[in-house]
Amino acid sequence: MKIVLITPQGPTSRTGNKVAAVRWARLLRGLGHRVRVASDYDGNPADLMVAVHAWRSARAIERFKAAWPDRPAVLQLSGTDIYHYIETDPVPTLRAMALADRLVALNALAWRVVPKRLRARLSVIYQSATPPAAARRPTPRATLVAVIGHLRDVKDPLRAARAARLLPAESRVCIEQVGRAYTPRWARRARAEMAANPRYVWRGDVPAAEVRRLLARCHAMVISSLSEGGANVVSEAAVAGVPILASRIDGNVGLLGADYPGYFPVGDTRALARLLRRLEDEPRFVRQLARAVARRAPLFRPAREAAAWRRLLTGLQ
Structure with a gap:
């Protein structure tokens, strides 16, 4: 046709x-x-x-x-x-x-x-999403958490950065964000967050190959959106075996399943901070997330x- x-x-x-x-x-x-x-x-x-x-x-x-x-x-x-x-x-x-x-x-x-x-x-x-050619190698230097998506209101893009601020001083969690700022206001907010938050870095818009490299070296990914139709970054993370912490919205639950263990309420900074702490401190929780992601990966x-x-x-x- x-x-x-x-x-x-x-x-x-x-x-x-x-x-x-x-x-x-x-x-x-x-x-x-x-x-x-x-x-x-x-x-x-x-x-x-x-x-x-x-x-x-x-x-x-x-x-x-x-x-x-x-x-x-x-x-x-x-x-x-x-x-x-x-x-x-x-x-x-x-x-x-x-x-x-x-x-x-x-x-x-x-x-x-x-x-x-x-x-x-x-x-x-x-x-x-195409599975990566090489196995994941999360960085040993920190508990690296990726946020992948353009900076705009519907993505609630700084939620992970704000959650990282609530972690105790000894935490090694750091947030690395990639994506274009849709407005100058969002660019200013991301730069201000970097200046005030040593756990957060925003790298701006990057090529797809850089996104794949970030997934390969991170320990988890956060998708904090207020709404989603079905984000392809969830597919990419799942086929790469990356644990996902996700806002509990239909667009995420409709991809990851109702029983997925890594949800937090939309906009709930403290709930996300608790998940980040568990990611860092509870190997059993990390394995639970990994198994849940692996079960969903064939869908993608x-x-x-x-x-x-x-x-x-x-x-x-």
Whole structure:
């Protein structure tokens, strides 16, 4: 099939939506399809549209379905779609969802916010990650905890740094954060945190290879988001065998499972500090996290993601 893949413009080429779109384009080409990636629909014919982000891609979906009403559209629901825009600007979001022939969610609990009349169209396709070529080698110099993600409000990006401030003086926990500051205000806040907090360093936006190296040498990763559609960094950490400390939100629970032992309440700095202390002091807790991550890792295999897309597209033909 000839597929047009619509992904909205972002402030960096490493936004979650853009990274997912690039991976899906590669995956769909591997399944034998011709794929053109665009930020908007230009009217050129295609057998199928795959659109990322309902709210941002709503007009592109409308134009495609107006031009080719009998040709299918697949819509990937982002975190801001199902945990923000569906409430704050529902008309274009719900219109895009209603026009789409299939909906794709990235976590297993997303169905809870999809209108009942549309749930039959919904498939869950976990974002995959390639396992690292070499074994992890956590640094012996400290208990290194990674925070991976752009600095913006929804990520609650300084929660781990603030939690590290609450640890006792003898603690060897340090927080290393990578990701672009979406606003000058967030850059100022990260620099101020570095100046005041000797346990914290922010390295800014780094290439994907640097993210993989950070995962290889860290002892754990924190994802403290207020909401997520299904963060690919969770997949990357899981396949790398990295223990994860995660805010208890549907986007994380829908990836890691309800019984995962490493959750903390959203925004609860003290609860996260207690988990960081356990990470440092309780080898049994670390093993428990590692086993739980290992159980979830098969969900994020590239072959599984490819097979899910193959099934979805076969069902549209």
